[in-house]
């Protein structure tokens with residue numbers, strides 16, 4: 487049985503070639519092999535959204551994907567959102583609106599929101615609810631999160 | 643960590659060959675059932691065959707036979723496909739009610755029916771639309787009505803070596819409104835406690851229900867009352883649904899609660915599609 491495979495991918499704009507253990511989730515691969523620990527591990531069964539990353543620009547639950555599936559794809563994690571030391575609009579809006587308490591859900595929330603704004607620059611409340619439907623916040627910052635997403639839309 | 647082989651397929655013939663020749667081979671589409679299931683010990687795979695980038699399975703098109711949804715098309719892609727939205731919105735509703743937005747970026751309709759949960763949210767709409775499942779193997783192709791495809795909880799009519807290539811929503815499309823009404827414990831990210839699809843076809847209706855029997859079922863008693871006997875009292879008609887279902891008690895709801903909710907949702911579905 488092949489235990490490891492070599493994969494090629496882009497992570498936060500950089501091309502990479504790495505070995506990945508078959509059976510390792512993309513979530514573990516990101517945290518343990520790429521050492522990008524901004525992506526969080528919550529439920530590991532697709533229910534909480536703490537592990538959301540952008541794969542080819544789309545928000546997905548990295549706990550339900552295998553590391554090997556990254557081959558040939560483009561991955562963006564929360565570490566890749568800021569450009570030249572400047573935070574992304576959504577990140578700033580989350581700070582301005584205090585859209586978190588503990589912050590555990592924040593990376594997933596921000597990436598899901600970023601992807602929403604990329605496909606719908608002026609989302610309705612319903613669009614925001616849909617886009618964040620898989621992201622739970624145990625601290626209950628939902629109100630502030632929605633405000634932050636709206637504010638980042640308006641700033642465009 | 644689980645150990646198995648991983649084969650990435652870029653053509654359908656190869657995927658069929660892997661299925662036919664290997665032991666404990668599982669197809670990996672979106673993985674949203676498979677990966678959770680493997681971790682929980684529900685499946686033990688020796689080989690995963692990744693079909694999500696097989697070009698023949700990415701087909702999403704409409705022609706004179708109807709709408710074809712390839713097995714690697716994600717639910718989000720299906721939801722925004724204009725022919726589905728415009729001609730069979732009940733199916734868009736069913737797809738949209740699965741999990742969350744991020745889940746639907748991976749999850750497929752084929753994976754939903756192949757997992758064969760009686761609660762599969764695309765199933766009841768597909769039953770109401772008389773969908774056909776196009777099946778492929780190294781030997782050839784065949785297709786079967788969706789109602790014959792579901793064989794029991796977690797069981798399909800697929801034989802060894804066979805895979806679902808696509809799902810066809812045949813023409814003619816229904817004339818009239820259709821709704822999918824889902825009761826679940828949370829607003830999103832939960833399986834249906836019960837799911838009721840009611841589709842008007844001209845002056846008649848078709849009704850299908852999920853999570854109330856070993857497979858999704860049609861509510862023939864209710865349909866007969868409306869379509870053949872001309873029953874106009876929808877509450878009375880909805881009560882007959884008790885003859886069509888045999889729900890169980892589980893963590894999502896008791897048997898009694900399911901009986902009650904199905905009746906309520908069937909009545910609402912009739913009101914919304916046929917008019918109060």
Ligand SMILES: Cc1cc2nc3c(=O)[nH]c(=O)nc-3n(C[C@H](O)[C@H](O)[C@H](O)COP(=O)(O)OP(=O)(O)OC[C@H]3O[C@@H](n4cnc5c(N)ncnc54)[C@H](O)[C@@H]3O)c2cc1C
Nearest residue numbers: 532669671672673674675676741750753754756762763806
């Ligand atoms: C958090 C969460 C929430 C969910 N919520 C819902 C919900 O609300 N409603 C609902 O119905 N489901 C829900 N699900 C279940 C799941 O997302 C759906 O059933 C989904 O449609 C499965 O598709 P997939 O492509 O991910 O399938 P996979 O996991 O890739 O495959 C599922 C099964 O089908 C087999 N298979 C896949 N494709 C084929 C094929 N072409 N031919 C033959 N066999 C095949 C696989 O080998 C596997 O056994 C949820 C899952 C999660 C993790």
Ligand code: FES
Nearest residue numbers: 528529530535549
């Ligand atoms: S850790 Fe992936 S959804 Fe919870």
Ligand code: FES
Nearest residue numbers: 587589623624625
């Ligand atoms: S800020 Fe704590 S979980 Fe959302």
